[in-house]
Amino acid sequence: MGKPFATNSADPLDALLSVARNSVEGSAVRDTIVSDIYRTSRSICKEAVTYEDKKKLSSAYKLDNIVTSKIWGYPIMLAILGAVFWITIAGANVPSAMLADMFGVVEGYLTAGFQAVHAPDWLHGILVLGFFRGTSWVVSVMLPPMAIFFPVFALLENFGYLPRVAFNMDRLFKNAGGHGKQALTMSMGFGCNAAAILSTRIIESPRERMLAILTNNFVPCNGRWPTLILLASLFMATSATSGWQSLITALIVMGMVLFGIVITLTVSWTLSKTALRGVPTHYTLELPPYRRPQIWKTILIASKDKSWSVLKRAVIVAAPAGVITWILGNIYVGGDSILAHMAAFFDPFAQIIGLDGYILMAFILGLPANEIVLPILLMGYMSSGAMVDVEGIDNIKDVFLQHGWTWLTALNMMLFSLLHYPCGTTLFNIYKETKSVKWTLLSALIPLAIAIGVTFLTAQVARVLGWV
Amino acid sequence: MPSISIPLSDALMGSHICLDRIDVQGILRRRLLDLGFVPGNIVEVMQKSPLGDPIAFRVNNTIIALRKEESSLIFGEYVGSDEK
């Protein structure tokens, strides 16, 4: 406590408080105050509010009899989750391909234009193959799924379903030592982990808030959805006939999300038994009435605002990343590009966890934003000699296959993407919120360790059993 | 007719309880009072979560979910559904 400068200001207040304290016995004052206020508002309501039909009042909550019931609670939750993914994936296929085609055509014109004015190769390389291609990939891979996912999610949110998810899952979080509202901050994480870190402020207990912060990353954010969706549809759902493909992709993505939730609960449990010991604090959760969302308005606002901001961020980070990657891939030192040297350096370790040097390097260079991991990877591959013409999304798979990808590579890249350290913005927010270098480091190292551990296991198991 | 005071956590689903005692202290007590868990108020027991805990209660026409740890410390008596 600092010394009060003005003796006449601080002390009289203390004196007042002690006068007040002395005149009060026990803690009954608050109860009396609150119940007197309640009495007043009850008497106002009695005079001013009339109910035509009490039954009608409960109708706003009728749905809870099913949505949070013992039998249907979890199946409905899983079905909704699956449906959201399916709508996103099935709906995004066509526009993604169209965008990619369109950008391919534009790139053709740009290249022709550069040739027409006899622009130097390096300029064409940086601007078209680096900047334009990097950006257009991000846009065509990311924009359609996000423009579908966010409005659908916002509809669910505005309808009032998310608090029910928290209600249904609370027991699990309690057993893991976490706060019931952790489920809510996780749902924010689906949109953006960096924003979700700020949303953990709704958890008042510092211990449980830290749990929510440290584990938020296990929810895939918009920067990672496209990676999960793309890899699942390219490598996991290939044997299925086209009609089932979206559904299987959706199920695989859902499996990833559920796995992320399992990891969240496990890490929370472990931490709350060790570094963040303690019992869950008390809390109350309001289940607001279901409200029919204003469908078109919600869709418009969500697709406009969210997709636009996601896109802007992606382009702002992806464009320079594209340029840098192109430069790294085209400056040669001793016969190989810098990029190739870096990839070669990481390769031995990456192979142990079922990835390769380029993938690991893409994750490292992708620290500023998860959105750019995939473009960096593709650019790395393309600059490494095997120059293929990647215009459509289908061709992306060819690039991967040429670099020795199997389903295990895809699976482990998905797992690594789901589990690895949060992006730079998120880490920065974690530092701002916790004001602690130690916890910020841990929030990167714990996920990294888990990502390496899990991918190591899957790689070893798959190899020992001869699956790849 | 004498009636026995039971904790909210033991109340039957769908029943109405007139609160008579809240054995919680500190911040949570204040929060509960703010939400309408005030002695004399009537609470409807709505729904258990699929895993049995928490339980949703309707108080002043809003639904509030409480974990067992808290609801077992709030006591009241059964009343008829439309008593005010």
Place this chain on the structure above:
Amino acid sequence: MNSYTIALAGNPNTGKSTLFNTLTGLRQHTGNWAGKTVVMAEGEFSRGNTTFRIIDLPGTYSLYSNSADEEVARDYIIFEQPDVTIVVLDATSLERNLNLALQVLEMTPRVVVCVNLIDEAKRLGIRIDLEKISQRLGVPCIAISARNHIGIENLLDQVEKVANGTIVPNPVQITYSDQIESKLAQLEPLIEKTLGSRFPTRWIALRLLDGDESLLRTLKKRMQEPATSSGKECLTHGQTVCH
């Protein structure tokens, strides 16, 4: 050209943020869970010759110091002293919502109560006598539906009237139990002597009786700052207590 500051207070899930967006035209995504608004949003709009700066306080169930949100909302009303505080109530659960309105009325008389979701209430067969509520509370009381733009003009009319002094609300004073009232009577003169009339004396007395130490801390901090001649001047500097 007049310019006023308005604070929006209300329980979580009352459509406070929807009203904020409707007024400012700032398109934000409004959520549907308790405590969503952790950071205060601020916006501006003009109407005729008047500019309004509007602050969306965190949604809270009360204005005691139970949580950071409640402290932020409370401190804003007490120390920044907005020209008008709009208390947003959910028409479908007025009883609980009125508690907050009554608490705000203890802190400042310049209040307009706005009963939101009135269309929803109608659908559920809830009839609300606004005249009566307005009369009992002693402040203007307007029914609106923020999402369907019902009653917004009417609300703003009343807000402007309270802001420019055309309407001088005369808020209800809650009568507490005799025991508390007698203690309030003891404390109020002491408080008036120490703090002057810058703050609502009765409210501070109640907070002290409740042993609200966080308020006392904030008060001390504020007292050490150079006192402004009147509360009104706090408004003009733009810094809010957002964090």
